[in-house]
Amino acid sequence: MIIPVRCFTCGKVVIGNKWYKYLDLLHCGYQEAKAFEELELNRYCCRRMLMTHVDLIEKLMEYNREIYFDLILMD
Numbered sequence: 001m002i003i004p005v006r007c008f009t010c011g012k013v014v015i016g017n018k019w020y021k022y023l024d025l026l027h028c029g030y031q032e033a034k035a036f037e038e039l040e041l042n043r044y045c046c047r048r049m050l051m052t053h054v055d056l057i058e059k060l061m062e063y064n065r066e067i068y069f070d071l072i073l074m075d
Contacts (some may be wrong), residue, residue, distance in 0.1 A: 003053050009045035022050050 005016035018039050025035035036047050 002057055003055070004049060007046045007049050008044070009048075010043055012043065012046055015041075015046055015049050019050065019053070066069075 003016050003019040006013050007015055022035055023041060025038055026032070030038065032051065033045070036042075036050075041047050041050070
C-alpha cells in the first residue's frame with residue numbers, strides 16, 4: 001500500500017522519502033543499480049524494500065467511497 005518508512009530488516013529510517021525519487025530516476029532511464037547508487041541505498045535489504053514495493057494506493061483511491069459508507073450505515 002504505502003511505502004514503508006523503515007527497512008524491515010535493518011531498521012534504516014530514510015526509505016519512505018526516496019520512493020518518488022526512485023521512480024523519477026527510473027523514468028529518466030537510470031538502471032536500478034545506478035538509481036540506488038544515486039539515492040545512496042547500499043544495503044541489499046533497503047534496496048529490496050524499494051524494488052519489491054507495489055504501489056496500490058492509487059488504485060484504491062479510484063474506488064467510490066460513498067458505496068463503502070452506505071454499506072457501513074446499513075449495518
